[in-house]
Amino acid sequence: MNVQTISLQQVAAQQVEVALNKQPCVIRVCQRDSDIYVDLYVNGEAVVLGALARDRVGLTRHSYLPFKGELLFVDTHGREDPRYTGFGERWQLLYLN
Known part of the structure; x- marks a missing residue:
């Protein structure tokens, strides 16, 4: 299994463009209240919208x-x-393939 770490800034809302296994992806991450939510677009198409982020x-x-x-x-x-205050240090966003 391959593991790739996706770099995130320590900000409450952000968008990252990254190729994951040759798939052009846009990942939007935002914190609302005390929860993190993620949107994933692949080839410009919405794949996941408003996914609640939980540990592991x-x-x-x-x-x-x-x-x-x-x-x-x-x-x-x-x-x-x-x-978000711990992105890149305590919390890592990983891609597994």
């Missing part, structure tokens, strides 16, 4: 989605759900 829970869990692989947040210091 896949964001693209359904095999019928037009996306190869899995995105998930991992708490490197425990088992808490992600907060």
Whole structure:
């Protein structure tokens, strides 16, 4: 299994453009209240909208989605759900393929 870390800034709302396994992706991450939500677009098409981010829970869990692989947040210091203030340090957004 290949693992790729997706770089995120420590800001409450952001958009990242990245190629994941040759799939052109746009990932939007935002914090609303105390939760992080993720939108994923592949080839300009919405694949996942408003997915609630939880520690070690896949964001693209359904095999019928037009996306190869899995995105998930991992708490490197425990088992808490992600907060933008710890992006890149405590919480990593990973792509697994």
